[in-house]
Amino acid sequence: MNGSSSNEGKSLNGNPKQIEVFELLNSKNGPKHCTLTPWRVFRGVLCLVILLSTAFMMLIYWAPVVCLLLRLFSVHYSRKATSILFGTWLSLWPFLFEKINKTKVVFSGENVPEKERVLLFANHRTEVDWMYLWDLALRKGRLGYIKYILKSSLMKLPIFSWGFHILEFIPVERKWEVDEAIMRKKLSAFKDPQDPLWLAVFPEGTDYTEQKCIKSQQFAAENGLPILRNVLLPKTKGFNSCLESLRNSLDAVYDITIGYKHRCPLFIDNVFGVDPSEVHMHVQRILPREIPTSENEVTAWLMERFRLKDQLLSDFLTLGYFPHQGTEGDLSTPTCLVKCFVVVTLTIVFIYLTLFSSVLFKIYVSLSFTYLSFITYFGIQPQPVLGYVKGLFCGKKAC
Template sequence: MEEVCTPLKSDSRLKHRPLTPLRLLRGVICLVVFLSTAFICIVYLSPLAVVGLRLISIRYSRKAVSFFFGLWLSMWPFLFEKINRTKVVFSGDSIPMRERVLLIANHRTEVDWMYLWDLALRKGRLGCIKYILKSSLMKLPIFGWGFHLLEFIAVERKWEIDEQILQKNLSTFQDPKDPLWLSLFPEGTDYTEQKCKSSKKFAAEAGLPVLSNVLLPKTKGFHTCLETLRDSLDAVLSIAVGLEVHLSFHFCHKMTRRHHPLHVGC
């Protein structure tokens, strides 16, 4: 039987706190430390892990990248939760440690992908978390270089182009011995009131369910991830990110690798 945590009870109203000089200073310090250390890792550590070891073994190269990436990325929860004093609350079903999972989440803000690091750290998977993201992010200075080195999957959000991109990249992650947390935001973009109105209009015209708190998800990419990785995944996780930086984790489906077909219903 899965251990179920106590449901999260919180005020649904979004709390706005004034931007004081101290809060601004803490935010600037966090940003400077994060960017400067990212640059150091990319310039000095990644050539050894990505270029040197990859000539010998792709697996060892990925292990080295995962180690350095996880070591550097562990600073974020510390800066985020301790220095910036942001309270992160987890609720929902218990999630086992160290599994290969496909992780799907809603997209309430532009930084939801960062919130997932807090969970990955606690589950021993911080270094192996990877994202499917829009290709324009690959052009960002420093971060874009890192996304390439970490083998994030960039998509154009045009299925006639993205189908081959996804299949080609996902096929390199099929080894069940390689640790993996593949993160996907099925909505395809962050939530806004205007996007919600457009999503509702499209859903109504197409005879699809009209959703209020999320945008109509794009299913083709999700389906491709499942079909390509189904024999190497341990589970599919559905995560709901709350507005008050409350993270609610719901364990959708547990499967035994290779023995049972994958069915997901959240």
């Protein structure tokens, strides 16, 4: 792969037509794959209304049960119930991408075994990369267990911020002096090997743009680092912290490279189904013992992974595909429809109970709304009562 990447890079530099294709595929402002028609606008708005309304009602009715009452007795079973319920709702997104928008999702590289605890790191082409990882997680039965490290401003989004908190995403300010303590505290809660885990990290820290790439290249040139064209230099402290905290409980680390045809999509492109035509994900499996242990060595290792990732993307932009395609099959349409039917039916029932049934349901909704707003704003996760009582008892006994 390395040799072919070098040759492709040389031919790319010398061929104006290939340069034009390269710039087009790197752009977020090129021509859209599908024309934005009134029908697509209507369909997109309808899908967004369904996604928001189902998210709101599922969170309002289920979150206090599985994330408060159940968690007071067992974090493990609370996470399991959360995975089943909210993983079912999350499956609506891959259904939208692959079945309604007809976006082709192509997986290549190595196959991902099921039932593994993994750390994933990927390049950050655009604002919706993280959503396409749901397509892979759904195929592996881990959709409800996937967690992200995301910028803290996203925790201010209405409704979605509740979901991010319930699913235990890790918000960061992208300032290590602020984030270090937060990350270590959050990561310490994910060490139990009995709890399934897919933790996704985007080491670049932000999505790719030409302006950011130029700044990244200037920094690289000044500090003797690789000059990268398709990715930004990774920020290594967050990745190293994840690896250091979880290494002993991980089955594998996955290096995922994401490429788009024929234009990098924005969130609104996904809603209206005008882009992308294809999403390609190349997967490389790495055992934790194959990764160095010291921080400096991990930094060098991650830099090298991104250099190889840059070469891989150069090949993709030239050839239109990653090597070893076809590692994952298509989503099951009947299964997607059943999950969609269940979520929509439950939402209709919840809306009816809220608006037309006993006043007790209105009180429940009001209390749930207040509870979700409170725990999300203050970043609170309930702790098991039995563990607290046991600790209190042991403390008194020691005295």
